[in-house]
Amino acid sequence: MRVGLTYNLKKEAEAGVPSDFYAECDEIETVESVKAALLERHEEVVMIEADEEAYEKLRKTRPEMVFNMAEGIWGESRESQMPAIMEMLRIPYTGSSPLTLALCLNKARAKEVLSHYGIPTPRFVVAESQSLEVERHLTFPMIVKPLFEGSSKGIKNDSIVSSREELKARVATIVNEYKEPALVEEYIDGREFTVALLGNGRDLKTLPIVEINYSCLPEGVNHIYSYEAKWVLDKPENPLNIFSCPADVNERLKKAIENVARDAFRALDVKDWCRIDIRLDSNGTPHILELNPLPGILMDPNCNSCFPKAARAAGMTFGGLVNAVVDAARERYGI
Numbered sequence: 001m002r003v004g005l006t007y008n009l010k011k012e013a014e015a016g017v018p019s020d021f022y023a024e025c026d027e028i029e030t031v032e033s034v035k036a037a038l039l040e041r042h043e044e045v046v047m048i049e050a051d052e053e054a055y056e057k058l059r060k061t062r063p064e065m066v067f068n069m070a071e072g073i074w075g076e077s078r079e080s081q082m083p084a085i086m087e088m089l090r091i092p093y094t095g096s097s098p099l100t101l102a103l104c105l106n107k108a109r110a111k112e113v114l115s116h117y118g119i120p121t122p123r124f125v126v127a128e129s130q131s132l133e134v135e136r137h138l139t140f141p142m143i144v145k146p147l148f149e150g151s152s153k154g155i156k157n158d159s160i161v162s163s164r165e166e167l168k169a170r171v172a173t174i175v176n177e178y179k180e181p182a183l184v185e186e187y188i189d190g191r192e193f194t195v196a197l198l199g200n201g202r203d204l205k206t207l208p209i210v211e212i213n214y215s216c217l218p219e220g221v222n223h224i225y226s227y228e229a230k231w232v233l234d235k236p237e238n239p240l241n242i243f244s245c246p247a248d249v250n251e252r253l254k255k256a257i258e259n260v261a262r263d264a265f266r267a268l269d270v271k272d273w274c275r276i277d278i279r280l281d282s283n284g285t286p287h288i289l290e291l292n293p294l295p296g297i298l299m300d301p302n303c304n305s306c307f308p309k310a311a312r313a314a315g316m317t318f319g320g321l322v323n324a325v326v327d328a329a330r331e332r333y334g335i
Contacts, residue, residue, distance in 0.1 A: 003038050003326065004046040004063030004091070006054065006070040006082045007031045018177050020153045024071040026296075031069075033299040037322035038067060050082050058089055065335065066093040067326060071294060076148040076180065077102040079294055094329040096271045096293040103268055104291045105148055107183045110268060111288075117267045119260060120287040122185040122279075127171045134171075134184050135164055141187040143224065144170040146178045150292065154178055155226050160187055188287060189223065190280030193247055195261040196295070196310040198273050198321075199328050204265065206258045207310035211247035216240055243304055245313045253284070260286045268293075272328040275307050297321070 010025040031047075038045045048057045050070035058066075066086055072078025080098035087098070096104070103109045107124075114121045125134045126147060134142070141162045146154035154174055161167045167184070174182035192214070196207040214223035217240070249257070261276045268291055275295035278286045298305035299318045311321040 001042050001064050002044040002046065003042045004048050004058065004061065004066035005031070005035055005038065006048045006050050006058075006066055006068045006093075007034075008050050008071050008073060018153070022073075023153050024150050025073075026069065026071075029300075030298055033318065034067065034069065034297065034322055037319040038326070040319040041323045041326075054082065055085050055089075058085060058091060062089070062091060064092070065326060065329065065333075066091055067322065068093045068095050069294060069297075071150070076106065079105050092329065092333045092335060094272050094325050096274075097269070100269050100271070101293055104270075104293050105150065107145065107147055107290055110291060113267055114264060114288055117263065119263050119267060120281075120285055122188055122287055122289070124183055124185045126181050127175075127184050128181045129171070129175060134167060138184060138186050140167075142167060143185050143187045144174060145183045145185070146174050147181045147183045149178065149180075152226055155224065157222050157224075157226050159226065160222050160224065188279050188281045190282065190284070192223075192225070192277070192279045192289075193249075193257055193286075194306045195257060195276045195278060196273070196307045197261060197265050197270075197276065198324055200271060200332050203328070203331070204262060206261060207307075208246035208313035209249065209254065209257055210243050210245040210306045210310055211249070213242055213244055216242050240304065243306065243309060245306075245309050257286050260288060264288045264291055271332060273307075273325050 008025040010022045010027050013019050013021040035045045046061045046063050048054055050072060068082055070082040072081045079101040083093055083101060084098040086093045108126045111121045111124055123138055125137050127134055141160055144159050144161060159170060161170050171182045192212045194210045197204060198207060199205050212225055257278055264276055265274055270293050275292040277289040279289055281287055295307045296305055297307050308318060308321060
């Protein structure tokens with residue numbers, strides 16, 4: 001089979017955009033490692049960067065299947081762009097539909113769907129300006145995030161706020177810097193986990209749960225997986241000992257975490273794979289923080305990339321992980 005690989009390369013942020021603008025995109029080493037993994041099982045890999053030339057490249061080359069890891073660059077539904085193009089061209093691809101990707105990138109819309117199905121998620125308000133009286137609806141402490149971003153973009157050490165003044169300042173920063181609304185959530189400070197899921201329907205399986213252990217962070221650093229924790233404090237040459245996999249949880253909690261992750265996967269109609277972030281509230285109930293239907297996959301074990309970490313704990317190689325995603329898509333399409 002001749003497969004395509006759609007991706008976005010990480011670049012230096014140009015003037016006029018936030019410094020973390022390209023944080024969701026991949027380094028060339030990651031793209032090449034996925035290409036090598038695909039070549040373990042497939043005759044040819046067609047490389048297609050998700051830029052303005054991507055439509056023509058796909059139309060002319062017409063791969064039999066595309067491994068999609070393109071995050072998109074512009075727009076609040078940017079992750080939907082490549083899947084929409086491939087659906088127009090009737091080219092099968094891995095991962096979720098344009099609708100699901102758009103919903104999951106819009107954190108508020110995803111949480112509305114979760115709430116509709118009774119799936120626990122922290123209470124929230126969307127703030128389009130600093131004047132909105134969020135504290136009338138939520139209880140401090142709160143956490144403030146950009147509404148349409150991933151990879152911890154805009155989530156800084158000062159994103160946890162405990163007063164009206166801090167809240168207004170942080171909302172203003174998000175609105176002014178990212179030119180988008182802020183998602184304000186009630187902050188829950190229980191244990192945090194991330195769950196990698198692979199497959200569809202009855203074949204959906206959860207890989208070993210990863211726990212994020214914030215006790216290793218320097219004193220004064222808030223216990224969130226912030227931009228500083230992910231990209232500044234954590235380096236491949238000196239990785240933070242922040243993750244444990246499999247997580248040290250009893251069977252009851254393990255089942256509760258896996259079940260809420262599966263429920264979220266199905267509620268948002270996710271396909272093939274996803275990584276879902278979860279925190280426990282004061283009663284020990286798992287709450288969905290967000291879904292990542294285009295999860296990052298760094299091959300280097302020294303890079304704290306959670307989906308490959310969970311796959312290794314399950315006995316899978318990096319190539320096995322990448323091709324398992326392709327297999328899930330092939331089965332879904334009946335190829």
